[in-house]
Amino acid sequence: MPVSLYASPPGVLFPRGSPQEWGQAARQPPGLLPAQCRAFSNNKILVELDTSSGVATMKFKSPPVNSLSLDFLTEFCISLEKLENDRACRGLIITSAVPRVFSSGLDINEMCGKSREHYAEFWRAVQEMWIRLYSSNMVTVAAINGSSPAGGCLIALTCDYRIMVENPKYIIGLNEAQLGIVAPFWFKDTFVKAVGHRVAERSLQLGLLHSVPEAHRIGLVDEVVPEEKLQEKAAAVVAQWLALPDHARQLTKSMMRKAVLDHMLAHREEDIQNFVNFISKDSIQKSLSMYMEMLKKKKS
Numbered sequence: 584m585p586v587s588l589y590a591s592p593p594g595v596l597f598p599r600g601s602p603q604e605w606g607q608a609a610r611q612p613p614g615l616l617p618a619q620c621r622a623f624s625n626n627k628i629l630v631e632l633d634t635s636s637g638v639a640t641m642k643f644k645s646p647p648v649n650s651l652s653l654d655f656l657t658e659f660c661i662s663l664e665k666l667e668n669d670r671a672c673r674g675l676i677i678t679s680a681v682p683r684v685f686s687s688g689l690d691i692n693e694m695c696g697k698s699r700e701h702y703a704e705f706w707r708a709v710q711e712m713w714i715r716l717y718s719s720n721m722v723t724v725a726a727i728n729g730s731s732p733a734g735g736c737l738i739a740l741t742c743d744y745r746i747m748v749e750n751p752k753y754i755i756g757l758n759e760a761q762l763g764i765v766a767p768f769w770f771k772d773t774f775v776k777a778v779g780h781r782v783a784e785r786s787l788q789l790g791l792l793h794s795v796p797e798a799h800r801i802g803l804v805d806e807v808v809p810e811e812k813l814q815e816k817a818a819a820v821v822a823q824w825l826a827l828p829d830h831a832r833q834l835t836k837s838m839m840r841k842a843v844l845d846h847m848l849a850h851r852e853e854d855i856q857n858f859v860n861f862i863s864k865d866s867i868q869k870s871l872s873m874y875m876e877m878l879k880k881k882k883s
């Protein structure tokens with residue numbers, strides 16, 4: 584019997600009315616999926632669950648860069664909840680179906696020129712995503728097949744294990760400072776838990792985006808593999824972790840993560856207010872607009 588880490592995650596988020604057909608298996612033409620495979624999908628995420636191994640693969644499919652918009656975060660949380668409640672699912676591999684990008688992090692458009700109410704709703708969704716993934720009973724592995732700045736890196740850090748594809752063009756890190764914004768305390772805590780205080784402090788203050796070998800060296804990713812080996816390696820890692828009795832692994836995970844999770848849950852409302860006040864400042868809005876301009880110019 585799985586042990587519930589946080590039996591009923593402090594949900595807030597789910598949208599008024601549910602526009603998508605979420606919760607229904609995708610209507611696959613017969614024969615496309617093996618009998619032991621179930622799938623569900625929405626606009627931004629595809630999930631395939633292999634019921635024989637108990638492992639689901641979640642693929643982000645929101646081009647061009649899998650940015651974490653409010654819609655994306657909502658769909659992400661709904662799919663996590665669905666898997667968490669499915670007794671057939673014990674492990675989760677998170678990866679991208681968009682070439683060269685795992686996730687570009689929070690959608691900057693959600694943080695520019697919107698109302699305070701919108702910022703609060705958006706930030707609550709970001710928190711919810713992190714709470715659900717960080718407290719998940721499932722074994723979670725990030726199969727990072729592209730660049731993964733800021734919120735994208737946070738998703739990877741929140742998993743139990745990170746495997747990244749070796750590619751000289753890919754980068755990963757919490758680069759918030761480069762945008763003139765500040766990684767909140769629970770991003771920082773998650774990062775510190777993975778790489779240690781000194782490495783995290785330097786990386787956060789400088790807003791560093793690390794190459795894949797460097798990310799491996801500092802412990803930000805656990806393993807580096809060629810692209811063609813990624814899925815096989817991720818499956819092997821999940822199988823290794825799932826070989827342990829669920830209750831022992833889950834209680835250990837809960838114990839290791841409790842302090843960080845409790846700290847966040849205790850300061851959740853305050854954190855939303857901090858975010859809203861911070862992001863509403865004219866100077867921060869200007870920094871974000873300039874950053875978006877810079878991204879667009881880089882292309883031309």
Ligand SMILES: CCCCC/C=C\C/C=C\C=C\CC(=O)SCCNC(=O)CCNC(=O)[C@H](O)C(C)(C)COP(=O)(O)OP(=O)(O)OC[C@H]1O[C@@H](n2cnc3c(N)ncnc32)[C@H](O)[C@@H]1OP(=O)(O)O
Nearest residue numbers: 647650687688689690691730732733734765767857861878
């Ligand atoms: C003291 C109290 C503190 C309280 C807390 C306060 C604040 C905390 C606040 C926020 C925390 C935020 C965390 C974040 O996640 S912020 C987001 C940071 N993300 C980035 O910096 C990534 C930017 N993107 C890239 O570097 C590249 O796009 C990437 C390497 C991912 C891919 O490169 P590629 O060359 O393939 O693609 P591009 O041509 O650059 O992009 C295509 C297209 O997509 C747009 N875009 C990219 N990233 C984002 C994004 N994060 N949000 C929105 N849009 C994005 C890009 O502008 C291009 O658009 P277009 O030109 O085609 O229209």
